[in-house]
Amino acid sequence: MADNNNAAGEVALGAPPGMPQLDVGTFGNQIFWLVLALVAIYFVLSRVALPRIAAILAERQGTITNDIAAAEDLKVKAEEAEAAYEKALADARAEAQRIAGETKAKIQADLDVAIEKADASIAAKAAESEAAIAEIRAGALVAVAEVAKDTAAEIVSTMGGAADASTIDAAVSTRMKG
Amino acid sequence: MADEAKGGGGLSFHPMDQFQVKPLFGTYGDPIHWYTITNVTFWLALAVLAVLGLMVLTTSKRAVVPGRGQSVAELMYGFVYKMVEDVTGKDGIKYFPYIMTLFMFILCANFLGLLPTSFTTTSHIAVTAVLGFGVFFAVTILGFVKNGAGFLSLFWVASAPLPLRPILALIEIISYFVRPVSHSIRLAGNMMAGHAVLKVFAGFAQVAAIAPVAIIGVMAIYGLEVLVSAIQAYVFTILTCVYLKDALHPHH
Numbered sequence: 001m002a003d004n005n006n007a008a009g010e011v012a013l014g015a016p017p018g019m020p021q022l023d024v025g026t027f028g029n030q031i032f033w034l035v036l037a038l039v040a041i042y043f044v045l046s047r048v049a050l051p052r053i054a055a056i057l058a059e060r061q062g063t064i065t066n067d068i069a070a071a072e073d074l075k076v077k078a079e080e081a082e083a084a085y086e087k088a089l090a091d092a093r094a095e096a097q098r099i100a101g102e103t104k105a106k107i108q109a110d111l112d113v114a115i116e117k118a119d120a121s122i123a124a125k126a127a128e129s130e131a132a133i134a135e136i137r138a139g140a141l142v143a144v145a146e147v148a149k150d151t152a153a154e155i156v157s158t159m160g161g162a163a164d165a166s167t168i169d170a171a172v173s174t175r176m177k178g
Numbered sequence: 179m180a181d182e183a184k185g186g187g188g189l190s191f192h193p194m195d196q197f198q199v200k201p202l203f204g205t206y207g208d209p210i211h212w213y214t215i216t217n218v219t220f221w222l223a224l225a226v227l228a229v230l231g232l233m234v235l236t237t238s239k240r241a242v243v244p245g246r247g248q249s250v251a252e253l254m255y256g257f258v259y260k261m262v263e264d265v266t267g268k269d270g271i272k273y274f275p276y277i278m279t280l281f282m283f284i285l286c287a288n289f290l291g292l293l294p295t296s297f298t299t300t301s302h303i304a305v306t307a308v309l310g311f312g313v314f315f316a317v318t319i320l321g322f323v324k325n326g327a328g329f330l331s332l333f334w335v336a337s338a339p340l341p342l343r344p345i346l347a348l349i350e351i352i353s354y355f356v357r358p359v360s361h362s363i364r365l366a367g368n369m370m371a372g373h374a375v376l377k378v379f380a381g382f383a384q385v386a387a388i389a390p391v392a393i394i395g396v397m398a399i400y401g402l403e404v405l406v407s408a409i410q411a412y413v414f415t416i417l418t419c420v421y422l423k424d425a426l427h428p429h430h
Contacts, residue, residue, distance in 0.1 A: 019194060021303050021370060026199040028212035029219075030304040037222040041229050041283050046275040049233035052240065053255045060242050 141176075148172045190384075193377035197301055197370065217297045218305075221290060225299065228286040254282065258415065265419035269426055276316075277422070280309065281415040284365065288407035291369060292400070300410075301369035303362065310362030313418050321425035332428035361417060368410050372403040 020026070152168045200206040202215045210216060233254070236247030244252055258281050262274045284300055291298025299305050321329040333350040335343055376399050382392035 020197040020199060021301070021366065023199065026210050026216075026218075027304040029199065029210050029214055029216055030299075030302055031308050032212045033216075033219045033222050034299070034305050034308050037226050038279060038283060040226045042275065042279040044226070044230055044234060045278050045282065049229075049237065049251070050255065050275055050278060052237050053233070053252055056237060056240050056242070056244075056248070057252065057255075059240075063242055 145172060145176060148176065191378060191381040193374040193381070196295075196297065196373060196377060199302075218299060218302075221287070221297045221299050224290055225283060225286045228290060229282045232286070233282065254278075261416055262419055262422075265416065266423040266426060270419070270422055273422060277415060277418055280313070280418060281411055284309070284414050285408065285411040288369065288411055289404075291373065292403055292407060298369050298373055301366055301373055303366045306362035306366040307358075309365070309414070310358040313361065313421060314358035317418075317421045317425045320422075321428060324426060325428055329425070329428045332424055336429075357417075357421065361414065365410050365414055368406050372399065372406055375399050376403065 149165075149168055149172050152172055153165070156162075156168065198206065199210060199216050199218055201208045201210060202217055202220050208214075232247075233251050236245075236251045239245070239248065241248055255278070258278050259271075259274060262270050262277055266273070287298070287300045290296055291300065321332070325331075333347045333354070335346045335350065338346050376396060379392050379395040379399060383389045383396065385392075
């Protein structure tokens with residue numbers, strides 16, 4: 001190959017056998033195309049690829065941030081809903097207790113009125129009965145006195161004496177009082 | 179040695195043939211002018227197309243949830259972007275497209291060179307020297323533009339004892355001017371050596387007795403070369419970032 005190089009003349013500027021890297025004749029060619037390639041890559045990267053990737057990464061970052069914010073929002077909302085639910089439950093419980101208490105008080109009041117009424121009517125009835133009993137008792141005493149007088153008059157006449165009505169009355173009355 | 183034993187065809191090593199620059203149209207030995215379309219042109223064009231395919235075509239959908247291709251493109255972007263930001267700081271970000279250009283070119287050229295029968299553009303010192311000295315001159319000019327004469331404080335180690343400073347300055351200056359040389363030879367040397375070794379192993383595969391060993395060797399070296407291709411692209415890029423940082427912040 002070194003022979004070939006020498007034969008060609010163009011690239012034979014002291015190219016040592018075995019090291020194409022040191023073949024100075026090809027340097028111009030390599031450098032020219034390399035610079036062209038680097039410029040091409042630079043423009044492709046700086047004009048298209050890098051801004052695009054930067055935009056993608058920024059967009060992703062934005063999306064993630066937004067999603068996290070939205071999730072936090074929803075969490076707060078859920079907590080609020082829970083608190084509202086708890087509050088409603090507590091309110092309902094308090095209301096139920098209040099209603100129960102009210103009802104109980106009302107019933108108690110009704111009951112008290114009814115008991116009072118019943119007591120009053122019972123007392124009236126009792127007084128009436130007592131009056132009746134007293135009357136009956138008084139009636140009975142009169143009857144007893146009359147019977148006693150009659151009986152005493154009979155006894156006295158049977159024994160042959162003449163019964164003096166006023167004396168018997170006085171005796172019977174005295175006995176009954178004693 | 180085995181040449182003689184095998185006779186006519188024989189065991190022939192041409193590990194360096196793969197690096198020959200030749201016209202794409204025409205035969206080897208035709209004159210190569212600066213504008214001649216050669217295999218260099220062809221493989222450089224493929225590298226450009228590879229960058230185009232990797233970074234532009236994959237991202238054409240601009241998907242918020244990336245597909246495979248777009249993930250790779252974003253990975254490359256994020257990798258180099260973070261490297262530039264970490265090494266040079268915030269004010270180095272505006273040079274990110276240039277560094278990305280270097281990284282993508284070297285990476286694609288290295289990997290394209292691993293295709294069998296391909297031509298490895300980055301194995302040529304002419305190519306890597308353009309890259310290395312390009313970085314060197316760009317960074318040096320940038321350093322003087324940004325810092326004026328203050329850029330020279332890069333060589334004057336203010337934290338060292340005064341008597342030591344001239345000596346250190348001499349060492350710093352030498353190391354500064356060696357940078358582009360090592361920068362370019364590192365890449366070309368790695369690429370060339372790896373590919374040459376591959377060819378040598380492949381050459382041994384012609385001998386039936388040791389062919390299995392040689393083929394396993396080719397496979398092993400190939401795996402190593404895949405690694406080297408990526409690592410050299412990374413090394414070149416991060417050193418560029420370090421040099422850029424020196425230009426932007428020359429004070430130690």
